[in-house]
Amino acid sequence: MIDKEKIPKGYPTHKHQADFWEHLGRTVATFGYLEDALVKGIYVFEVMTKRDKKVNNEKGFEDWNNKLNKSLCKNMTLTFRALVKKYHNLANNNSLINKDDVIKEQLDYLYEAVKFRNMLCHAGWRNPDKEGKSLPIYLNNDFEYLKTPVGTEFLRQTQKHTAELICLVMEISTILDPEGRCLPSKPSPF
Numbered sequence: 001m002i003d004k005e006k007i008p009k010g011y012p013t014h015k016h017q018a019d020f021w022e023h024l025g026r027t028v029a030t031f032g033y034l035e036d037a038l039v040k041g042i043y044v045f046e047v048m049t050k051r052d053k054k055v056n057n058e059k060g061f062e063d064w065n066n067k068l069n070k071s072l073c074k075n076m077t078l079t080f081r082a083l084v085k086k087y088h089n090l091a092n093n094n095s096l097i098n099k100d101d102v103i104k105e106q107l108d109y110l111y112e113a114v115k116f117r118n119m120l121c122h123a124g125w126r127n128p129d130k131e132g133k134s135l136p137i138y139l140n141n142d143f144e145y146l147k148t149p150v151g152t153e154f155l156r157q158t159q160k161h162t163a164e165l166i167c168l169v170m171e172i173s174t175i176l177d178p179e180g181r182c183l184p185s186k187p188s189p190f
Contacts, residue, residue, distance in 0.1 A: 019152055020152055023155035039072070043075070134150055
């Protein structure tokens with residue numbers, strides 16, 4: 001039987017430094033912001049693609065708006081990998097975006113983000129080593145795993161890179177809709 005009175009305060013995270021958990025939390029939260037930016041970015045692509053169709057009356061506009069809102073809600077349920085794939089495909093098939101080689105190269109980094117996001121969000125963590133680094137316990141769908149312990153510097157860099165990807169998604173939305181007319185004012189009807 002486990003004597004719960006003898007469990008250390010903060011168990012099972014008590015052996016790591018607080019800054020490790022702070023930076024892990026900030027990194028995971030930044031991935032959440034990236035997911036939100038991707039959903040909004042997909043919405044902008046969809047609005048800009050579908051707005052060319054003529055809407056001649058109020059009923060037509062209402063139907064069009066309902067379809068967009070349903071699509072927005074559906075996109076909010078996608079996995080991170082599916083969001084990245086959908087966004088990447090929309091960007092690569094858009095004539096305003098696919099001409100820019102810098103943007104195309106940066107878009108490819110979204111797929112790298114998927115690997116790290118899933119690992120950082122779903123891993124268990126071994127006890128820290130002398131440097132405060134911890135080996136994540138995570139196996140991806142391809143049966144790959146990270147063999148290098150993760151420390152706060154890696155987490156800081158990953159958080160910074162993820163924030164840069166958020167800026168990229170926002171820049172692309174601005175290129176598509178410079179006046180910001182397409183961004184949903186309410187991300188969800190709930």
